[in-house]
Amino acid sequence: EDGSQLWLRFPVKNGVSADKIIVKGNSPTLNIAKKELMNHWQGQEIELRTDKSLQNLKGGYTIKSVQNKLVISAEKEIGLLYGVYHILRLQQTKSAVTNLNITEKPSYDVRILNHWDNLDGTIERGYAGHSLWKWEDLPKTISPRYEEYARANASIGINAAVLNNVNASPNMLRKDYLEKVKVLADIFRPYGIKVYLSVNFSSPKVLGGLENSDPLNKDVQRWWKDKASEIYKLIPDFGGFLVKANSEGQPGPQDYGRTHADGANMMADVLKPYGGIVMWRAFVYSPSKEDRAKQAYLEFVPLDGKFRDNVIIQIKNGPVDFQPREAFNPLFGALKKTSEMVEFQITQEYLGFSNHLVYLAPLFKETLDSDTYSNGKGSTIAKITDGTLRPAKISAISAVSNIGKDKNWTGHHFAQANWYAFGRLAWNHGVTSEQIADEWIKMTFTDNEKFINPVKEMMLTSRETAVDYMMPLGLHHIFASGHHYGPEPWGDYKGGRPDWSPVYYHQANAQGIGFDRTKSGSNAVSDYFPPLNEIYGNIKTCPENLLLWFHHVPWDYQMKDGKTLWEELSYKYDTGVKNVREYQKIWDKMQPYVDEERFQNVQSKLKIQAKDAVWWKDACLLYFQTFSKMPIPYDIERPVHELEDLKKIKLNMGHHN
Ligand code: BDP
Numbered sequence: 001e002d003g004s005q006l007w008l009r010f011p012v013k014n015g016v017s018a019d020k021i022i023v024k025g026n027s028p029t030l031n032i033a034k035k036e037l038m039n040h041w042q043g044q045e046i047e048l049r050t051d052k053s054l055q056n057l058k059g060g061y062t063i064k065s066v067q068n069k070l071v072i073s074a075e076k077e078i079g080l081l082y083g084v085y086h087i088l089r090l091q092q093t094k095s096a097v098t099n100l101n102i103t104e105k106p107s108y109d110v111r112i113l114n115h116w117d118n119l120d121g122t123i124e125r126g127y128a129g130h131s132l133w134k135w136e137d138l139p140k141t142i143s144p145r146y147e148e149y150a151r152a153n154a155s156i157g158i159n160a161a162v163l164n165n166v167n168a169s170p171n172m173l174r175k176d177y178l179e180k181v182k183v184l185a186d187i188f189r190p191y192g193i194k195v196y197l198s199v200n201f202s203s204p205k206v207l208g209g210l211e212n213s214d215p216l217n218k219d220v221q222r223w224w225k226d227k228a229s230e231i232y233k234l235i236p237d238f239g240g241f242l243v244k245a246n247s248e249g250q251p252g253p254q255d256y257g258r259t260h261a262d263g264a265n266m267m268a269d270v271l272k273p274y275g276g277i278v279m280w281r282a283f284v285y286s287p288s289k290e291d292r293a294k295q296a297y298l299e300f301v302p303l304d305g306k307f308r309d310n311v312i313i314q315i316k317n318g319p320v321d322f323q324p325r326e327a328f329n330p331l332f333g334a335l336k337k338t339s340e341m342v343e344f345q346i347t348q349e350y351l352g353f354s355n356h357l358v359y360l361a362p363l364f365k366e367t368l369d370s371d372t373y374s375n376g377k378g379s380t381i382a383k384i385t386d387g388t389l390r391p392a393k394i395s396a397i398s399a400v401s402n403i404g405k406d407k408n409w410t411g412h413h414f415a416q417a418n419w420y421a422f423g424r425l426a427w428n429h430g431v432t433s434e435q436i437a438d439e440w441i442k443m444t445f446t447d448n449e450k451f452i453n454p455v456k457e458m459m460l461t462s463r464e465t466a467v468d469y470m471m472p473l474g475l476h477h478i479f480a481s482g483h484h485y486g487p488e489p490w491g492d493y494k495g496g497r498p499d500w501s502p503v504y505y506h507q508a509n510a511q512g513i514g515f516d517r518t519k520s521g522s523n524a525v526s527d528y529f530p531p532l533n534e535i536y537g538n539i540k541t542c543p544e545n546l547l548l549w550f551h552h553v554p555w556d557y558q559m560k561d562g563k564t565l566w567e568e569l570s571y572k573y574d575t576g577v578k579n580v581r582e583y584q585k586i587w588d589k590m591q592p593y594v595d596e597e598r599f600q601n602v603q604s605k606l607k608i609q610a611k612d613a614v615w616w617k618d619a620c621l622l623y624f625q626t627f628s629k630m631p632i633p634y635d636i637e638r639p640v641h642e643l644e645d646l647k648k649i650k651l652n653m654g655h656h657n
Contacts, residue, residue: 354411469576
């Protein structure tokens with residue numbers, strides 16, 4: 001049991017016979033649907049029907065029990081395939097497959113994975129081995145995993161993939177690479193997955209030999225136009241570009257005194273005739289005096305309304321960077337005339353890599369359910385991005401993938417749940433974290449209640465647990481620089497960028513701890529719509545889980561439960577550690593219900609997580625204690641490390657910031 005089957009553990013090769021499947025035509029997509037049914041469906045007769053009148057379901061489908069058969073209908077064939085995966089899921093999770101009357105319409109048009117894969121096979125922030133894409137073997141040699149990948153995505157409704165890193169190599173657009181991309185696109189197509197590419201803004205200069213890459217330069221425009229036509233000749237349904245520009249040293253329109261809108265529109269214009277889109281990232285910040293959490297807002301709000309209608313601004317869930325917990329990004333809702341999409345991170349850059357068990361659906365939901373108040377109460381991020389509150393020509397949702405070439409795809413067996421959860425939420429953001437966990441456990445492990453309930457409980461609390469042992473109460477970015485694995489709250493890189501130093505984020509001193517983002521500080525609170533600006537800005541009303549995100553708080557400040565801030569912080573770290581120990585106990589008890597291979601693998605990962613949790617707790621409490629000068633509450637576990645020893649730990653995990 002190596003985990004390579006993911007959640008697709010349907011009974012093998014004993015489905016219905018061909019005569020039990022009624023379907024007209026035999027396109028590649030329909031053939032996949034038929035094959036899945038013949039291999040795995042054990043229920044009644046099935047009819048697959050394309051029905052043009054269902055176009056309002058946008059790629060969705062209906063499943064209805066009609067007399068003795070099930071009828072799956074959809075406008076497009078891909079909807080039929082999704083319907084097939086739906087009934088297979090029902091069968092696998094032992095849910096009823098009779099008397100069905102289901103209508104499914106996806107929350108988002110584009111449900112996309114962002115792979116941060118480099119052309120040399122490495123992956124930026126990838127923790128499950130090298131890239132799945134074997135660029136050197138393509139286009140001739142085709143790994144069977146390409147199709148398995150497409151099938152897994154289709155089974156949860158993911159319909160798009162950006163194949164390469166946002167820190168994009170210009171070579172991605174070279175003819176020989178495009179020919180490799182074409183091969184992948186051809187494999188993915190029957191599974192309804194469109195291919196997109198990250199592009200380097202300097203491509204015209206670096207690849208095309210032009211004088212510059214100024215978006216207003218006619219030669220540059222022509223270069224992109226020709227490139228688009230070259231791409232679409234190979235891949236007629238190519239999805240479009242993802243662009244990281246003028247961010248962390250990447251080139252962009254500002255290099256020529258132009259704006260993000262100038263850059264994005266130039267690309268949007270060349271893609272427009274083919275129906276392509278531009279996902280332009282708002283992850284921008286420079287080493288300026290301005291609070292990093294405010295910078296994207298400052299740059300993008302003045303550009304609202306200046307983007308073409310096939311540009312979507314891709315915004316990370318928080319304004320800093322995929323932290324265990326952030327306040328939501330105030331750009332959501334602030335752009336009134338521009339399409340916005342969320343970028344989540346499935347790969348656990350800031351959540352213990354593939355060593356820690358952290359189920360991310362609660363984090364995703366926390367963002368999507370956040371009320372921005374942009375159009376009054378109820379203006380959740382889900383509604384802003386899915387087109388309910390903004391007339392979005394195209395709606396989209398993205399996440400940075402955690403997939404690599406490890407046998408089990410994601411390094412940690414439980415990290416598969418995060419890929420699964422993203423797909424399910426992209427399809428329907430109304431599904432609960434619990435429902436998703438429940439399904440995933442049944443599909444991936446067993447339907448034995450004795451396993452499901454404790455494991456589900458562990459998954460559902462795991463994100464909060466990670467917040468507790470890493471960065472409770474709104475603390476953020478106190479990671480060791482470069483690799484972002486362990487703690488380094490003392491990190492202070494004099495001479496470097498201040499916003500790449502942990503001390504910039506926690507601001508601990510003799511008085512207290514936390515980043516003052518109120519009016520007396522950076523005033524980032526003013527980026528939020530009323531009443532949130534007031535709620536966050538007032539220490540009394542600010543939610544305690546974001547307290548140190550918005551306020552610099554005295555060590556002896558009294559928290560709602562009567563404890564001092566210092567005590568609260570200490571207990572939070574302690575709770576984090578205790579919970580991981582609890583997970584170890586839970587998991588050990590699960591041994592009878594799970595195969596030995598996956599059991600042991602998860603067991604050893606939990607040991608690492610437990611050690612890391614103690615490391616985090618000791619590092620943060622011992623270091624912050626040098627400012628608070630208060631005792632660690634006597635009823636919690638004593639530190640087992642010396643601060644000075646912890647400071648000497650240097651992990652060799654590579655990377656820049
Ligand atoms: C940060 C990563 C960095 C990425 C950057 C981005 O540390 O490797 O390149 O985000 O999203 O989270 O562009």
